[in-house]
Amino acid sequence: xxxxxxxxxxxxxxxxxxxxxxxxxxxxxxxxxxxxxxxxxxxxxxxxxxxxxxxxxxxxxxxxxxxxxxxxxxxxxxxxxxxxxxxxxxxxxxxxxxxxxxxxxxxxxxxxxxxxxxxxxxxxxxxxxxxxxxxxxxxxxxxxxxxxxxxxxxxxxxxxxxxxxxxxxxxxxxxxxxxxxxxxxxxxxxxxxxxxxxxxxxxxxxxxxxxxxxxxxxxxxxxxxxxxxxxxxxxxxxxxxxxxxxxxxxxxxxxxxxxx
Numbered sequence: 001x002x003x004x005x006x007x008x009x010x011x012x013x014x015x016x017x018x019x020x021x022x023x024x025x026x027x028x029x030x031x032x033x034x035x036x037x038x039x040x041x042x043x044x045x046x047x048x049x050x051x052x053x054x055x056x057x058x059x060x061x062x063x064x065x066x067x068x069x070x071x072x073x074x075x076x077x078x079x080x081x082x083x084x085x086x087x088x089x090x091x092x093x094x095x096x097x098x099x100x101x102x103x104x105x106x107x108x109x110x111x112x113x114x115x116x117x118x119x120x121x122x123x124x125x126x127x128x129x130x131x132x133x134x135x136x137x138x139x140x141x142x143x144x145x146x147x148x149x150x151x152x153x154x155x156x157x158x159x160x161x162x163x164x165x166x167x168x169x170x171x172x173x174x175x176x177x178x179x180x181x182x183x184x185x186x187x188x189x190x191x192x193x194x195x196x197x198x199x200x201x202x203x204x205x206x207x208x209x210x211x212x213x214x215x216x217x218x219x220x221x222x223x224x225x226x227x228x229x230x231x232x233x234x235x236x237x238x239x240x241x242x243x244x245x246x247x248x249x250x251x252x253x254x255x256x257x258x259x260x
Contacts, residue, residue, distance in 0.1 A: 013105040020081070023125060025113055027087055029060065029080035036091070036098045046080060049090055059086040084110060164218055164238035170247065179251055196237065207237050216243035 015035055017025050033042050040048075054060060065079040082090075084106055091102035112118065171186035181189065187205060191198040195211045198204070207217035222234040239247065 013101055015102070015105065017084075017109055018081075025084045025109060026081045027084070029082050030065070030077075032082070032087060032090065032102065035102060036094055036096065038094075043078065049093070052089065052093065054082075054086050054089075059083055084113070164220075164240050165244065166236070166238055170239050170244060174248075174251060181251075205237060206235065211243075214242075214246070215240055216246055 013035065015027055015031055017027055020026050029046055030042055033045060038045050056062065060080045060082040063079050063081050065077050066074040067077045069075050088103055088106045088110075091099045091106060093099070094102075167187060167190070168183040171181055171183045174181050174186065187196065190196040191205070194208055195216065197206050197208055207219065211217050216239065217237050218240055220236045220238050222236065224232045224234055226232065
């Protein structure tokens with residue numbers, strides 16, 4: 001906002017000029033009414049001025065204003081923020097000495113307003129506003145991205161959860177969606193947290209009794225026929241659909257911590 005006072009040939013006219021969001025000079029209709037020493041009540045006078053073709057939200061806008069009253073309180077009155085071109089025309093319509101003074105004042109304001117320095121200053125203000133808005137949009141997108149990543153992981157999990165998958169496949173889904181783990185690290189995490197058997201031996205990396213009872217894993221058995229004629233059974237732990245959802249929800253906090 002700015003408050004400009006410009007000297008004319010007659011005197012100094014203290015009509016406050018402000019700037020709207022579009023970087024246009026505006027002023028109070030009631031202040032202009034008072035300066036012009038109009039005897040007609042403001043509302044009736046302004047309604048008559050509108051008959052000259054001025055349009056709301058183009059040449060002026062209606063605003064509320066608190067006005068002091070005799071008992072020390074305030075009452076709500078209607079005011080108007082009018083643009084400089086409208087103010088110039090209104091001043092000319094009055095055909096009075098005050099009208100001439102106001103019009104000269106507004107012309108001087110307009111001249112100053114359109115100086116190269118002021119035009120450049122306004123352009124910089126608008127450019128900075130645009131940058132600020134873009135920064136806000138970027139911040140919002142980053143926040144939404146953080147919120148959506150765990151959902152994306154969960155969606156990938158659900159899409160795969162109609163069937164059991166290998167531990168390495170689940171580790172790959174986690175890795176692709178921002179959780180810093182690989183197959184070896186995921187196996188280690190499962191062992192350390194009691195989901196897979198940790199001790200060395202034939203049962204190493206097999207699901208623990210607890211995780212089997214929870215329905216997180218199943219064991220796929222494959223029959224292998226060897227060249228010497230003997231048969232062996234290969235056991236492979238696979239994460240069930242329920243297990244996929246379980247581990248995704250369990251590891252989502254790790255994603256939040258890594259992005260904090």
